[in-house]
Amino acid sequence: MDTNVNIPQSLLINDIVCSFWEVHRHNEPSLRETIIPKGLVEIIFSFETTKLFVNINNQFQNIPRCFVQGFQTSPIELNIANTHTFFGVVLNPASVKHIFHFHPVKFSNCMLDLTLVDASFYSLWHRLGEQKCFNDRVTIFTEWLLQRLPKLTEREKAFDIFLKTHIGTQFSVHDLASKFCYSTKQLSRKLYELTGMNSEQTLLYKKYLQAVHLIHCSEMTLTEIAYSCHFYDQSHFIKTFKDLSHLIPKDYRQRKGKLEGHIFEIVP
Secondary structure (H helix, E strand, O other), X not given: OXXXXXXXXXXXXXXXXXXXXXXXXXXXXXXXXXXXXXXXXXXXXXXXXOOOEEEEOXXXXXXXXXXXXXXXXXXXXXXXXXXXXXXXXXEOHHHHHHXXXXXXXXXXXXXXXXXHXXXXXHHHHHXXXXXXXXXXXXXXXXXXXXXXXXXXXXXXXXXHHHHHOOOOOOOOHHHHHHHOOOOHHHHHHHHHHHHOOOHHHHHHHHHHHHHHHHHHHOOOOHHHHHHHOOOOOHHHHHHHHHHHHOOOHHHHHHHOOOOOOEEEEEOO
């Protein structure tokens, strides 16, 4: 498996894009990939001649050639054979409404075919697919983005920082509302637009995401992780983790792959 990642250095682009990535690999027919919720808003381009299928919420569907997906609250399963390449762009959530003229909640827990939303994505997919170099794809997408580059408010930037980092897991809803100078109702409405979850659900989701990161990258015990992520207790940690990933933390630690949030398994 070949993986490339690019973190934008331009402040102009960095406000909109968290990262560019590309994965190219040849899979065995019996390989299953499970992606647990990762708290990302992504545009993904699939360069594959055969149909690809994904299981979301126990519903199988074709993977579009170009799609956007938002915050997921359950795992995604892919059974992909043969050689394939995915090129992805991780967006800061607040930029979405400026680029697409709708909020990320529209595609939380689903894949939205972008060629049905904006015809320009069809030609963009072709241009990207013609390239053999990851950096050339990054350049082409960046040029496309510059033509419709949104201007974010300072508050929108602050929301993006809150959602894409592991800070703030200790906040209460009232603490967070005060931080953004919102009422609790305004805060809940804004977070729902960005994540598809209310304030309490979003804060719990952030604790889960931090736990995934620590399980994947640290040698901390699960008890230490539960404490560090500000769960009430170990049982609260396990229940939250299982509700979102359909795994208990111990199982994820034993089965995790090289990529954070991904599990690769050979199935009969």
